[in-house]
Amino acid sequence: MSVRRVSVDHLLEQPLSRGLVAIPIVLIVAITVVDLQVPNDVHLGPLLVIAPALTASVAGTRQTALVGVLTVAAQVLIAVLHGGLTTPNHLSQITALTVLSALVVLLRHIRERRDRALSLARSVAETAQLVLLRPPPRRVGPLRVAWMYLTAEDETQIGGDLFAVARAADSATRVLIGDVRGKGLGAIAEASLVLGAFREGAHRYATLPELVAAVDDSVHRNLQDVADTQHDFGEHFVTALLLDIPDHDSQAEMINCGHPPLLLVRDHQVTALPARHPVPPLGMCELPVPTRPTDPITVKAGDLLVLYTDGVVEARSPTGAFYPLAERVASFLPTTGPDALLRQIHQDLLSHMGDGPADDVAVLVIERTTSRHLHRPHLAAHALDGRPRHHADESPREPAD
Known part of the structure; x- marks a missing residue:
């Protein structure tokens, strides 16, 4: 009997982890629908940043980038249907959400590279230790x-x-x-x-x-x-x-x-x-x-x-x-x-x-x-x-x- 250590990257590739990506998408839809139903002086769009941040913790760079794009698109939809795309408030929200989503994707990419390097180092160490x-x-x-x-x-x-x-x-x-x-x-x-x-x-x-x-x-x-x-x-x-x-x-x-x-x-x-x-x-x-x-x-x-x-x-x-x-x-x-x-x-x-x-x-x-x-x-x-x-x-x- 022996147990193998499973890397983080491997876990993220499993169906369960991929299924967790559905949670941020559901949040995007829910926040968008609720924001369109509330009065114009109530703005829930900034909460959309939760989606890419949550995705980065359960999925890879590509999935995080996709959710980031969907997040910005949802904010644009809210702006078009809820007061106008060119209003200062909506423009600032779209800009801020775009920047934050990009930062989240960048940080997830850096973390993914470091996880890959760590996984390689562990593999080399495991081989060396087996030889010893x-x-x-x-x-x-x-x-x-x-x-x-x-x-x-x-x-x-x-x-x-x-x-x-x-x-x-x-x-x-x-x-x-x-x-x-x-x-x-x-x-x-x-x-x-x-x-x-x-x-x-x-x-x-x-x-x-x-x-x-x-x-x-x-x-x-x-x-x-x-x-x-x-x-x-x-x-x-x-x-x-x-x-x-x-x-x-x-x-x-x-x-x-x-x-x-x-x-x-x-x-x-x-x-x-x-x-x-x-x-x-x-x-x-x-x-x-x-x-x-x-x-x-x-x-x-x-x-x-x-x-x-x-x-x-x-x-x-x-x-x-x-x-x-x-x-x-x-x-x-x-x-x-x-x-x-x-x-x-x-x-x-x-x-x-x-x-x-x-x-x-x-x-x-x-x-x-x-x-x-x-x-x-x-x-x-x-x-x-x-x-x-x-x-x-x-x-x-x-x-x-």
Whole structure:
């Protein structure tokens, strides 16, 4: 499920909006008829300016210009039938109405050009953001993946949260979820550093510690190019959690760089897996970390892994209560795969907040299946939007071999 932001210009092209143009025309007719019925010392013609002003708010430049012409024509008709066209009063009214209608049309034209430029800028930004935060495949090896992303800022598709899923060279899947300090547009460049380094190194490094070291080194070397490290030195870092999940072995590895703990769902039980060997966040340490020990975790067929950013557990209700993710996931069980669980989290989180998120939110739900067929990853067609986005595989679960 995904929702696309609809531009103002697109809305104005809909039949409903075009039908609203009938309201100014009805006003023109009504004002004209009433003005012709009242005594000569009562002048309702100046009220005709309402018509082009109202049209400009619901239609485009051409419709506004047409209504403006009809408005002036109505004023001319009133002048001819109600006292004479050449009277000073009617001439001044016609002149004033012509000037005001022209100004309304000009302002609507300027607004239309600005809306068009804004729509183009949004389209370019949407494309760039899609390139940066590529949606994970539905299926990677024996894993099924569902994801959700909510942004704290209305005009962005992504913010400081990030995730990626990539294949390793040794029949394994590497998973990354992270959170850049800050949110919105200022954190996108920093997120791009981590994502680029992870995607480049996921298939090049044989072990997870080597991959984390490479990503951390890349963040150290390039962070000053995208962040204002002179004024807030030491305040730019990225919390991250990385997984290495083999295709043919239930023993996976995890390195947690200051990120919220992973949730493991097995046999209708939810277990938080905090790091036994915590590692500092990426980009925080001046000197290279000598060793990055991994935490072994067991991921069996049917297990669900819930990875999330702190925007989930720090989401507050109107009364100020934090969102209890682990408890809520336990209440949703039993579920039938990552898609159903993700939809329940999505709906429940929005209901808990009662409004848009105050921080970026990202959730990955991964299920290990019993299938031995390593399907080629493919992406589902989906729409981008400004705030709520999530992807869930709607296809039926594949049978076990």
